[in-house]
Amino acid sequence: MEFEPKIIAFVCNWCTYAAADLAGTSRIQYPPNIRLIRLMCSSAVDPIYIMKSILNGADGVLIGGCHPGDCHYQNGNYKARRRVTILKSILTSIGVPEERIWLRWISASEGKKFADTVTDMVGRLREMGPSPFKSMWEI
Amino acid sequence: MMIPVKDGKQVETLNNFFRSILERGIVDALLLPQGLFENGTYAHTLVKDPQKITHAQPFLPVLMNNGGTILSELTSGVNSTRIGAVLRACEIRALYELSKFNQVDLNNLFIIGVDCLGTMEPSDFAGLVGQKNFTAEQYISGLIEGKQDHIRTACRVCPYPRPEDADMNLGFIGTDPAKELFVDCSEEIADRLDLKKEAPPGEMVKKVDVIRKEKTELLDKLLSDMKGRFGSVTSLLNQFARCKRCYNCRAECPICFCNECIFLTNIFHHEPNDYIRWAERKGVLRMPYDTLLFHLTRLNHMAFSCVGCGQCSSACPNNLPVFELFQYAGKEVQNIFNYAPGQKTEDEPPILTFREKELEPL
Numbered sequence: 001m002e003f004e005p006k007i008i009a010f011v012c013n014w015c016t017y018a019a020a021d022l023a024g025t026s027r028i029q030y031p032p033n034i035r036l037i038r039l040m041c042s043s044a045v046d047p048i049y050i051m052k053s054i055l056n057g058a059d060g061v062l063i064g065g066c067h068p069g070d071c072h073y074q075n076g077n078y079k080a081r082r083r084v085t086i087l088k089s090i091l092t093s094i095g096v097p098e099e100r101i102w103l104r105w106i107s108a109s110e111g112k113k114f115a116d117t118v119t120d121m122v123g124r125l126r127e128m129g130p131s132p133f134k135s136m137w138e139i
Numbered sequence: 140m141m142i143p144v145k146d147g148k149q150v151e152t153l154n155n156f157f158r159s160i161l162e163r164g165i166v167d168a169l170l171l172p173q174g175l176f177e178n179g180t181y182a183h184t185l186v187k188d189p190q191k192i193t194h195a196q197p198f199l200p201v202l203m204n205n206g207g208t209i210l211s212e213l214t215s216g217v218n219s220t221r222i223g224a225v226l227r228a229c230e231i232r233a234l235y236e237l238s239k240f241n242q243v244d245l246n247n248l249f250i251i252g253v254d255c256l257g258t259m260e261p262s263d264f265a266g267l268v269g270q271k272n273f274t275a276e277q278y279i280s281g282l283i284e285g286k287q288d289h290i291r292t293a294c295r296v297c298p299y300p301r302p303e304d305a306d307m308n309l310g311f312i313g314t315d316p317a318k319e320l321f322v323d324c325s326e327e328i329a330d331r332l333d334l335k336k337e338a339p340p341g342e343m344v345k346k347v348d349v350i351r352k353e354k355t356e357l358l359d360k361l362l363s364d365m366k367g368r369f370g371s372v373t374s375l376l377n378q379f380a381r382c383k384r385c386y387n388c389r390a391e392c393p394i395c396f397c398n399e400c401i402f403l404t405n406i407f408h409h410e411p412n413d414y415i416r417w418a419e420r421k422g423v424l425r426m427p428y429d430t431l432l433f434h435l436t437r438l439n440h441m442a443f444s445c446v447g448c449g450q451c452s453s454a455c456p457n458n459l460p461v462f463e464l465f466q467y468a469g470k471e472v473q474n475i476f477n478y479a480p481g482q483k484t485e486d487e488p489p490i491l492t493f494r495e496k497e498l499e500p501l
């Protein structure tokens with residue numbers, strides 16, 4: 001059986017969630033490997049939730065927010081960008097590949113971009129193979 | 140200016156000096172490390188009555204708590220008292236870092252920095268005090284010559300023998316502490332204490348610089364070995380295999396600035412069935428669960444602000460290299476944002492600010 005990556009996505013209410021909605025209503029096809037969690041803002045994603053997903057065996061985590069300058073709360077996405085950068089730096093320094101974590105800006109009108117992002121991510125994760133944390137019990 | 144130590148009685152001299160700071164109204168209360176019970180126990184004391192200064196020993200090579208945490212408690216909320224705080228470099232650095240997170244109010248504080256060449260675990264110190272031939276003065280002379288017996292790892296590599304950014308400095312490095320101590324402060328304060336302001340003698344400055352340089356090299360060497368110890372998940376798990384998730388490191392960390400830690404809430408209290416399900420999926424589960432997640436969360440929340448005081452490692456019942464991990468991972472983040480923690484600058488910790496144009500492409 002082919003490996004099916006599992007992606008946990010944290011998406012903001014105002015842009016990326018609306019984009020996912022638009023992709024759906026526009027009947028754009030994308031792989032069903034993604035589980036969406038809607039939050040009010042990408043800055044509401046504490047790194048702890050991203051790490052919990054990865055450590056519990058998710059193959060990838062997608063964080064979706066409004067484009068820079070378009071945040072519904074003025075600057076939440078800039079803060080999210082810093083948090084994810086810090087997270088990636090720390091994961092890299094302990095040898096966890098940061099490519100499993102994607103932060104993307106997808107606006108409410110970009111249903112196609114949402115579908116493309118998911119398709120790309122699933123493709124990339126398929127190449128990378130299952131996350132080693134899936135079977136790691138010592139954590 | 141130098142203050143003479145009469146008949147080699149350093150504690151007496153310090154008692155009198157700190158009493159005068161209180162008596163002349165430079166501060167209304169004083170947070171001062173004092174020896175307790177004469178059995179090698181030593182702690183911060185909050186002094187209101189000058190006569191209660193009887194065992195002033197800010198130079199002893201032992202540190203129970205980071206004073207930054209204590210001052211966070213003393214200054215949050217309504218405070219109209221001017222508090223003087225006698226602190227080492229790591230405590231002052233923690234203080235400045237905490238003030239950036241609004242956990243310390245610097246307004247009513249008068250910071251008195253003291254020279255420090257390293258501290259040992261309180262239990263080790265108490266053990267040494269119990270020995271016949273041990274005197275703290277001799278031990279500190281040894282430290283000046285470069286000896287490091289019993290000294291904690293964090294202190295061995297600490298490049299801050301003399302605090303920066305204090306309102307007053309009290310120093311012994313570069314003098315004979317049995318004969319004289321050096322006080323550095325503003326002219327106004329010097330006047331009020333009937334002292335004459337002088338620049339520190341050249342020899343003293345030179346000695347501090349030499350120690351700073353030596354320790355910086357030691358720290359760089361320590362950090363260069365870290366990739367091998369923490370550079371892969373397997374090696375990290377190996378290093379932290381003895382973690383029993385007691386959260387002591389979090390409790391003792393002066394920087395951990397959340398008023399309520401997420402690990403004390405019920406967010407990660409899972410249902411029994413969850414554990415069973417996860418155990419079923421992997422076949423076996425290490426308990427207690429979420430040990431690695433705990434350390435990774437703390438790394439993400441505050442490693443960039445770590446001032447390297449080493450209280451985490453001291454608090455660990457199983458001697459895990461917590462200090463080393465946080466220095467190692469923290470440095471990487473600090474380099475990205477060009478941030479140096481623990482300084483009295485306008486620079487904000489990376490998590491508190493942002494630039495519109497940065498860090499792209501993602």
